[in-house]
Amino acid sequence: MSKSVVEVPPKGGFSFDLCKRNEMLANKGVNPPSFRKTGTTIVGLIFQDGVILGADTRATEGPIVCDKNCEKIHYMAPNIYCCGAGTAADTEAVTDMVSSQLQLHRYHTGRESRVVTALTLLKRHLFNYQGYVSAALVLGGVDVTGPHLHTIYPHGSTDTLPFATMGSGSLAAMAVFESKYKEGLTRNEGIELVTEAICSGIFNDLGSGSNVDVCVITKGGKEYLRNHLQPNPRTYTSSKGYSFPKKTEVLLTKIIPLKEKVEIIEGGDAMEE
Amino acid sequence: MTKQQANWSPYDNNGGSCVAIAGADYCVIAADTRMSTGYNILTREYSKICKLADKCVMASSGFQADVKALQKQLAARHLIYQHQHNKQMSCPAMAQLLSNTLYYKRFFPYYSFNVLGGLDNEGKGCVFTYDAVGSYEKVGYSSQGYGSTLIMPFLDNQLKSPSPLLLPVQDAVTPLVEAEAVDLVKTVFASASERDIYTGDKLEIVVVNAAGIRREYMELRKD
Numbered sequence: 001m002s003k004s005v006v007e008v009p010p011k012g013g014f015s016f017d018l019c020k021r022n023e024m025l026a027n028k029g030v031n032p033p034s035f036r037k038t039g040t041t042i043v044g045l046i047f048q049d050g051v052i053l054g055a056d057t058r059a060t061e062g063p064i065v066c067d068k069n070c071e072k073i074h075y076m077a078p079n080i081y082c083c084g085a086g087t088a089a090d091t092e093a094v095t096d097m098v099s100s101q102l103q104l105h106r107y108h109t110g111r112e113s114r115v116v117t118a119l120t121l122l123k124r125h126l127f128n129y130q131g132y133v134s135a136a137l138v139l140g141g142v143d144v145t146g147p148h149l150h151t152i153y154p155h156g157s158t159d160t161l162p163f164a165t166m167g168s169g170s171l172a173a174m175a176v177f178e179s180k181y182k183e184g185l186t187r188n189e190g191i192e193l194v195t196e197a198i199c200s201g202i203f204n205d206l207g208s209g210s211n212v213d214v215c216v217i218t219k220g221g222k223e224y225l226r227n228h229l230q231p232n233p234r235t236y237t238s239s240k241g242y243s244f245p246k247k248t249e250v251l252l253t254k255i256i257p258l259k260e261k262v263e264i265i266e267g268g269d270a271m272e273e
Numbered sequence: 274m275t276k277q278q279a280n281w282s283p284y285d286n287n288g289g290s291c292v293a294i295a296g297a298d299y300c301v302i303a304a305d306t307r308m309s310t311g312y313n314i315l316t317r318e319y320s321k322i323c324k325l326a327d328k329c330v331m332a333s334s335g336f337q338a339d340v341k342a343l344q345k346q347l348a349a350r351h352l353i354y355q356h357q358h359n360k361q362m363s364c365p366a367m368a369q370l371l372s373n374t375l376y377y378k379r380f381f382p383y384y385s386f387n388v389l390g391g392l393d394n395e396g397k398g399c400v401f402t403y404d405a406v407g408s409y410e411k412v413g414y415s416s417q418g419y420g421s422t423l424i425m426p427f428l429d430n431q432l433k434s435p436s437p438l439l440l441p442v443q444d445a446v447t448p449l450v451e452a453e454a455v456d457l458v459k460t461v462f463a464s465a466s467e468r469d470i471y472t473g474d475k476l477e478i479v480v481v482n483a484a485g486i487r488r489e490y491m492e493l494r495k496d
Contacts (some may be wrong), residue, residue, distance in 0.1 A: 039470075054414070058496070063419055065468045168312050202496045206312045206470040209496030232496045236463035238456050244430065 036271060041169030041201025041208040042072060042083035044138040045181065046162050047190035050144035050147045050218035054194035055083045056169065056202050057227070058209035065209070069227070073215045077102050077113040079222065080141030081215045082122075085167035086154060087134040094135050098122050115141040117146035127156025134168045142217050169201025169208040176200045187216065195229055202231070280451045284336050284384045285310055288471030289321055290420030291332035292458055293390035294432070295398035297415050300481040303458045304332040305466070305493060307421075307474040317495070324486065326351060327361045329391035330479050331371070334418030335405070336384035343383045346374055364391035366403040368409060372494040382406050386417035391481050398446055398481075399427030409483040413447055420465035420472040427461055451480065459491055466494040 022032060039060040044053045059067035074082045074095040080102070084091025098121045102113045119139055126133055137152040151164045163181050165173040177196040185193065191214055201208040212229040215222065291304035308319035322332045323344045331347075333340040350370060354362050362370070368389050375383055382405045389401040389409075402415035414432050416424040432447050447454065458478060466473040473496070478489040 060470060063470055064423075065470060068467065204314060206309060206314065209470070209494075232494050234463060234467065235489065235493050236459045238460045240456070242431065242460070 006045065018226075039205075039207025040072060040085040040167030041110075041165070041173050041198055041205060042085050042138050042161065042167050043165045043173050043175065043177070043194055043197045043201075044083065044140045044149045044151075045185070046140075046147050046149050047185040047187065049187060050142045050216065051083055051149055051186060051247060052187075052190045052194050053083050053140045053196045053215040053217070055209045055213045056198055056208040057142060057213060058202075058207070059088055060207055068210050071213065071226070073213050073224070073230050075099060076139070077106070077141065079143055079217060080113060080115055080118050080139070081217060081222065082118070082140070083138040083166070085136045085138075090133045090135040091137065093136070094122065094133060095127060098125070112143055113141075114143040114145065115139065115150070116145075119150050121150050123156045123158050126152065126154060131155040138164050138166050140215075142219050147217075163199075165197065167201070167208065169198075169205035172200040172204040173197035191216065191225075191228070199229070199231060211212060278333045284339075286335060286384070286419075287315070287337045288419055289334040290462070290465055290469070290472045291321055291334050291386075291388055292414060292416040292420035292424060292428070292461060293332060293388040293402075293414065294428075294449070294452055294454045294458065295390065295400040295446050296449060296451060297446050298392075298396060299454070299480060300330075300390040300392060300398035300400065301451070301454045301458055301478065301480050302330045302332050302388065303372075303462065303476060303478040304334065304471050305415040305474060306461060307472065308337060309471055310353065314474075320420060320477055322477055322479050323472055323478075324327060325362075325367055325389075326364070326391070328481055329362065329364045329367045329389065329480055330486065331387055331389045332417075332479075333385045333387045338383045341381040343374065343385050343387075352376070363394050363409075364389070364401075365393055365398050367391075368399075368411070371401075371403065372407040372409045375403065375405070378441055378470065379406050387415050388415050392483070416461075418472075420469045423465045423468055424461050427464070428457075431457060455476075455480065455489070462491075462493060 025253040040056060042055045053073055055072035057069045058065055059070040072083055074084060075098045076082050082095050084095060098118055101121055104115055130152045134154050136154055139152060140149045149161055149164060151166055153160045163177045180193055193212055195212050198212045210232055211227045214228040227246055277293055287310060288309040289305050289307055293302045302322060304321040305319050308315045320328060321334060324330050325347055371389060384405060387403040393399045400412055400415055403408050403409045403413055414428050462476045473494045476491040476493050480487045
């Protein structure tokens with residue numbers, strides 16, 4: 001009697017079957033392709049009327065910039081937005097997923113979503129994956145209980161803070177916040193402080209760059225200021241321009257006509273019913 | 274007992290890119306001025322270009338501590354040469370000296386990626402490109418550093434230097450005029466700064482021609 005292995009469909013989560021093979025390959029010098037990380041500066045702060053979120057717009061693949069103007073402030077609910085740092089695919093996927101879950105929850109309850117709901121859904125998911133879903137988030141929004149700002153770490157821990165920064169540029173941005181933050185900022189003061197913190201990340205951290213995105217959330221509604229500031233225009237464009245040859249050089253032309261294998265008979269029998 | 278991997282490396286990479294283009298009677302050598310380590314910027318105003326002789330300039334990217342040591346070594350050897358021969362070293366001579374100096378440390382290399390540019394004995398532009406252990410080649414143009422993967426294909430497309438292996442021997446110099454070559458260098462660095470995080474801040478351009486050595490600066494992206 002032959003031993004048969006019953007193929008059990010995976011219940012979900014990650015399959016770690018290839019880990020041993022990957023380790024063997026890495027020892028031989030064959031490294032896996034790098035993930036696209038957003039190498040980022042994301043910030044959030046609470047001001048007198050609500051929450052302001054900010055982010056830079058550079059996405060990197062190792063030392064190369066792969067997207068000069070990507071969107072890091074993700075929609076969660078009409079009154080809740082989330083900035084994401086870490087692996088771009090992870091932040092996109094996890095925020096999209098929780099956004100859908102929140103919408104279903106809104107239909108179910110008939111009420112506006114609360115920030116703590118989004119927080120719990122996110123942290124439960126991330127803890128479940130034990131940090132392998134590499135998403136570090138700054139979640140902010142205004143609901144019936146007031147304005148809220150939270151940070152969520154890839155392993156699933158959360159903090160509730162009046163001002164927060166995440167990403168590779170978080171130290172540069174936090175330096176600005178720690179110096180200049182005070183309670184009860186007005187809208188314009190808040191936007192200016194957020195912009196200053198993101199700029200600090202953009203200019204001092206190599207993983208962050210390009211433009212500043214800002215999102216202001218209040219009880220009345222939200223204002224998504226895409227590319228609120230663009231402090232990095234292209235520095236030089238040649239006046240004469242450059243020409244590129246329209247095709248690659250032809251080195252050799254060899255034409256082999258295809259021989260017909262099938263003889264085509266015109267007016268053959270019509271297909272039978 | 275399992276073999277323990279070293280957890281301390283004597284090397285670091287301070288980033289940056291450098292380019293050199295040889296012309297009929299000039300040579301353009303350029304490098305950005307950003308010095309970085311990891312994700313941090315150490316300074317925005319560090320010159321990677323060093324004048325080795327009257328008509329010979331070197332630009333190096335890589336580990337700047339090793340670059341500094343290499344520059345000191347070459348300057349000392351050049352001084353001795355001047356005492357012994359009563360003249361400045363020519364660019365091809367300096368090229369050979371640099372190659373020998375690098376290979377001397379074959380088993381603990383200078384982590385320095387160099388391009389040497391200048392005028393040869395006849396006043397024609399020449400560019401020599403090196404790897405970390407001294408393998409070198411006379412070419413019409415070259416780039417080294419983090420941005421070279423972005424810069425080199427563009428230079429190949431615009432300049433297309435003939436291979437030195439072709440017969441009859443073709444001239445390695447570009448057909449460009451000095452102003453055009455400087456324009457090309459500015460465009461190339463502006464583009465590299467857009468996509469490479471280690472290249473930016475300021476561009477230093479050095480032009481070597483019969484009149485002497487001229488220095489020019491251009492602002493690059495600071496993010």
